[in-house]
Amino acid sequence: MEFQRDYFVHYYEADASRRLGLTALVQYLEDVAILDSAAKGMDLSYYHERHMGWMLAKWEIEILALPRFGETVRVSTRVHGMKGFVADRGFTVSAADGATLARARSNWLLVDTERRRPMRVPPEQYERFGVALGEGDFRMIGDVDYAAGEVLGAETATGIRACYGDIDTNDHVNNVRYIAWALDSLDPAYRAARVPSLVRALYKRELSVGAEGEVLTRSGDLESRHLVRSGGEDLFSLEVRWAKA
Numbered sequence: 458m459e460f461q462r463d464y465f466v467h468y469y470e471a472d473a474s475r476r477l478g479l480t481a482l483v484q485y486l487e488d489v490a491i492l493d494s495a496a497k498g499m500d501l502s503y504y505h506e507r508h509m510g511w512m513l514a515k516w517e518i519e520i521l522a523l524p525r526f527g528e529t530v531r532v533s534t535r536v537h538g539m540k541g542f543v544a545d546r547g548f549t550v551s552a553a554d555g556a557t558l559a560r561a562r563s564n565w566l567l568v569d570t571e572r573r574r575p576m577r578v579p580p581e582q583y584e585r586f587g588v589a590l591g592e593g594d595f596r597m598i599g600d601v602d603y604a605a606g607e608v609l610g611a612e613t614a615t616g617i618r619a620c621y622g623d624i625d626t627n628d629h630v631n632n633v634r635y636i637a638w639a640l641d642s643l644d645p646a647y648r649a650a651r652v653p654s655l656v657r658a659l660y661k662r663e664l665s666v667g668a669e670g671e672v673l674t675r676s677g678d679l680e681s682r683h684l685v686r687s688g689g690e691d692l693f694s695l696e697v698r699w700a701k702a
Contacts, residue, residue, distance in 0.1 A: 458587040460493035471526040538595025542575040639683035651699035
């Protein structure tokens with residue numbers, strides 16, 4: 458069952474080129490996923506009372522064009538399938554004339570928020586999301602998982618610190634912050650000359666408030682790779698393919 462919502466591109470969501478920023482686009486996707494669940498009777502209180510929550514594991518986002526400040530886009534989403542502890546959710550972002558601006562696929566892990574461990578998706582979730590019990594049209598996104606050695610000796614190693622404003626309702630750093638840290642490690646001139654065309658991300662471990670770490674970055678003409686680490690552990694991997702602006 459598809460859910461959709463319209464989003465107005467605000468001034469504070471646009472970058473220097475007046476296009477919607479990549480992190481704001483991902484926030485739209487995250488927001489519409491939460492609203493979809495709420496519309497089906499499973500809002501944040503529902504998850505809080507049951508000590509469980511969906512935590513993002515992987516993104517794969519194809520960007521055809523980014524809307525500009527003042528435009529309105531429609532974001533649609535549906536759960537394609539579920540398997541074990543994981544849900545596969547897809548998204549489409551469309552312009553006012555119906556043209557597709559972006560497509561995304563994501564994997565989410567259902568977690569016991571007290572034990573901080575994965576839990577099997579209960580039958581009620583299958584029923585409310587309109588997914589056949591078992592798998593449905595399930596797809597596991599391929600890993601963007603490269604070792605530190607592949608980005609060590611990178612052009613930049615940027616320090617980070619998780620602040621209170623980075624924490625979300627699951628009591629850990631929100632998934633969008635990792636992307637923002639990675640993109641901020643790139644040279645501003647590099648960013649200004651390019652727009653993202655494909656984003657692939659992998660979340661491996663949580664980061665809590667007060668924790669410190671670093672972003673390792675290696676960039677080529679039309680591709681950049683990023684790794685967020687803390688305490689010697691890999692937390693997040695990001696690969697961005699770029700097009701010339």
